[in-house]
Amino acid sequence: MNRILLVGNPNAGKSTLFNALTGGHAKVGNWHGVTVGAQERQAVIGKERFVVCDIPGIYSLDSMSMEEKFARDYISSHEDAYLLFVAECASLERSLPLFCGLLNAGRRGALVLTKYRAFARAGGKLDLAALSKRLGVPVFSAEGLRGRALRQKTAEVLSAEQSGKRAESHLPSEAYTPARAGLSRADRMLTNGFFGIPLFFLLLLAAFYLTFAPAMPGDIMKGAIDGLFSQTLAGYAQGISSPVLRGLVADGILTSLGGVLCFLPQIAMLYFFLILMEESGFLSRLAYLTDGFFSKAGLNGRAVFSLLMGFGCTAAAILTTRGLDDKKIQKRVILCLPYVSCSAKLPVFLALSASFFSNPFLAVLLLYALGVAIAATVAVVTKEKMPAPFLMEISPLQLPRPLFVLKALLFQVKQFIIKTATVILAFFLLSWILSSFDFTFRYCAIEESMLAVICGGLKFLFAPVGMNDWKIAYAALSGLVAKENVAGMLAVFYGQFPYSGASAFALAVFVLTCSPCVSAIAASAREVGWKRAALYALVQTASALILSYFAYFAMCGGGVFLAVAAAPLIAIYLLGKKQVEKVRRKRGKLAQKLHR
Numbered sequence: 001m002n003r004i005l006l007v008g009n010p011n012a013g014k015s016t017l018f019n020a021l022t023g024g025h026a027k028v029g030n031w032h033g034v035t036v037g038a039q040e041r042q043a044v045i046g047k048e049r050f051v052v053c054d055i056p057g058i059y060s061l062d063s064m065s066m067e068e069k070f071a072r073d074y075i076s077s078h079e080d081a082y083l084l085f086v087a088e089c090a091s092l093e094r095s096l097p098l099f100c101g102l103l104n105a106g107r108r109g110a111l112v113l114t115k116y117r118a119f120a121r122a123g124g125k126l127d128l129a130a131l132s133k134r135l136g137v138p139v140f141s142a143e144g145l146r147g148r149a150l151r152q153k154t155a156e157v158l159s160a161e162q163s164g165k166r167a168e169s170h171l172p173s174e175a176y177t178p179a180r181a182g183l184s185r186a187d188r189m190l191t192n193g194f195f196g197i198p199l200f201f202l203l204l205l206a207a208f209y210l211t212f213a214p215a216m217p218g219d220i221m222k223g224a225i226d227g228l229f230s231q232t233l234a235g236y237a238q239g240i241s242s243p244v245l246r247g248l249v250a251d252g253i254l255t256s257l258g259g260v261l262c263f264l265p266q267i268a269m270l271y272f273f274l275i276l277m278e279e280s281g282f283l284s285r286l287a288y289l290t291d292g293f294f295s296k297a298g299l300n301g302r303a304v305f306s307l308l309m310g311f312g313c314t315a316a317a318i319l320t321t322r323g324l325d326d327k328k329i330q331k332r333v334i335l336c337l338p339y340v341s342c343s344a345k346l347p348v349f350l351a352l353s354a355s356f357f358s359n360p361f362l363a364v365l366l367l368y369a370l371g372v373a374i375a376a377t378v379a380v381v382t383k384e385k386m387p388a389p390f391l392m393e394i395s396p397l398q399l400p401r402p403l404f405v406l407k408a409l410l411f412q413v414k415q416f417i418i419k420t421a422t423v424i425l426a427f428f429l430l431s432w433i434l435s436s437f438d439f440t441f442r443y444c445a446i447e448e449s450m451l452a453v454i455c456g457g458l459k460f461l462f463a464p465v466g467m468n469d470w471k472i473a474y475a476a477l478s479g480l481v482a483k484e485n486v487a488g489m490l491a492v493f494y495g496q497f498p499y500s501g502a503s504a505f506a507l508a509v510f511v512l513t514c515s516p517c518v519s520a521i522a523a524s525a526r527e528v529g530w531k532r533a534a535l536y537a538l539v540q541t542a543s544a545l546i547l548s549y550f551a552y553f554a555m556c557g558g559g560v561f562l563a564v565a566a567a568p569l570i571a572i573y574l575l576g577k578k579q580v581e582k583v584r585r586k587r588g589k590l591a592q593k594l595h596r
Contacts, residue, residue: 003051004154006185007071008086008261009095011395017086017142018054020150021045023331038074042523046155051444052083066330066391067322075102082158083109086142087097090396099170103167110138112158117143117157118396121436124179131175136163143579157221187397190285192477194223197289200282207273208211208368211266212350221265229258237483244443245435251492252432253425260420260484263347270343271412272405274312279400279408297376298383303333307375310340312412317342318523327498331532332382334524338516338540341368341377343416344483348511351487352504356498371512422483431478445464446471446493460544465506465552467499476510480541482517482562502555502589509551514544 006014021398023039039054056067075083075340083102087095092113099111119126126526132139136575145153183191190196211218233254240246264576279281283305290543293302302324309317317337321330341349355361434451438444446452458473475489490497497504503568515521515537 002048003053003081004158005075005078005081005083005098005506006052006054006086007056007075007083007086007109009059009091009098012057012084012088012091012095013056013142014053015039017084017112017114017150018052022052023147039069042443043151046158046362053078059094060096061101066324066327067347070322079107083107084112084154085109086112086313086453087115088115089124089141090122091178092126092552093171093178096122096171096360097321100135100169104261105137107376108162110140110160111135113139114143115396116141119179122179123177125177127175131171134168134172135252136165137167148231152236155503157211163576170427184397187285190282190397191288191394193289195263196285200286200289200311203273207270209361212364214361218266218269222262223262224543225260226262229254229262232260241297245313247443248429248432252436253427255491255495256428256432256488257420259351259488260424261349261417263350263487264416266350266414267343267346268409268413270346271312272409274308275408275412276400277308278396279405281395281397284395285397297379299333299379300328303329303406306333306337307340310337310342312343314340314342314520315523318520321527328384332379334528335382335536336375336378338520338536339371339378339513341512342483342516343373344517345511347484347487348479348490349508351490352508356501356504367508367512370509374513381558420484424482425487427478427481427485428492431474431492435492456545460512462503462507466503467507472499473506476507476514478515479511480515480537480552482519483511489516502552505555506548508553510544510548512544513547 006018009015018039018041022043024559040051043050043052056071058068058071058075061072074082083099085095085099085102087099099109103109113126113128116126128139128141138160140153140157142150149251190199209237210216212492213219234250236252237246237254240249244569250489277286287301287304289301294300294303305322306317306320309320314337317340318334321333321337324330324333349364352362353360353367357363359572365473386513431451434454435449435452436443439450452470455470455474456471458477459468459470461473462469462476475486475493478485478489521533521537522535528536
């Protein structure tokens, strides 16, 4: 089957074009690094069926970043594919050398221009006919073309003949007049650290307040869904005569699913905040503003994309690390990401804090801040060298498109519901069966069940933090499958958390710092290999257990002693690491001199 490759610079509009041509739902974002792998989907264009491929953005065939190398290799491996080169009008002069290089190498293609209206408003002028004549290939603007109209126009350019002459990237004045350059007033304000960074923290605080504070939209919607499951539906379930069926519906399905789905509005609100940041262009400006901070930890501003995406989904954030320039930096960001609280940890934090606080806002904010602090510590401790110079294109500042924001939000909500209704529900049902029957399949109390026998030896894991209970250990370790399971299993086993606030904090710290879910581990394996991904997961889970002990003793008054005892060890490690790095550098220079 014939292929069409969507090629072009990052942030040119390739994924938007891909969705319009195929009816797909590829992720679209107003920043570099959204598309990190090839996305393929079939589409009927004209009278033929094609495989349309959306590949990562690329600036030149001498690529540096991992995603650009992937794009270069993908283009080379599909020599017969037709290229739709997507270019933003304002950056056409920078885009054309790559396209002309591909044309002069014998590739067939057409030029698709995006964001023409914004280009014209800024004083730019473009003669499509003159540009097509100079390049010897079809040229058209995708502005305003959707669905059938876009496929029809694409079918026309696919059947058009190419001149075969050598393409020149230089644009004559009669064909192209650049738009006015310069930063707008809004751009100057958002790229000013004294304004942009405080604004980001204010927006973040506002998002958390609206999401978690009492009587705010997130809390009101959570209460409504919780009431639906715990009162209305549970009331109907109590009328079931069969005790086994009643236990399955009331305890196995309604309690567990209700314990997860009631947090859906708050998760959706956090996703809404992230989508607004992506779509507005503020995210790329935040990368510019925070590059100095990240450079202190041996990273660069590009890392902010992946780390902020970690608040939504760790697995998706790990995949975005392919947009980083350095493989070593990518590994370190992947190592930090599990400590950034994803949306799946939110139900656990809320379930634990709601047992002790009428207002969980500050408790949840503390846990999120603690995760960021641990991630920053890991980045500093694993620092090896100064990162490569930071180079990134600032995406245009724009008002978020309401329809796009709505579609992106509904897609994330749908994905959460599908995950809850499949993987998580299957885990809950299996857990209910194991906790409700013994090995003779007799319906029994939970302490006589198969699960109690299988997991009885796990109770020692959390005994040092005041929870000598296998059910706590099982609930905590169930987060290795999916973090939402922890909240669901706590609801099934206890309803209200039965232990002290110090124990709850220790459990929250364990969930915060342990290995991410299996999806995130699989994503890590794709980027750094299974051995390294398994090692990361093992080390993170073991260290999470130790950190939970530390958190418990800190809450119980022994934290000062532990902190004093740990400080010299940390200092010795950092000083020793620094000395080892100096020795390595000296040996490296000596080796060079001997070689000369």
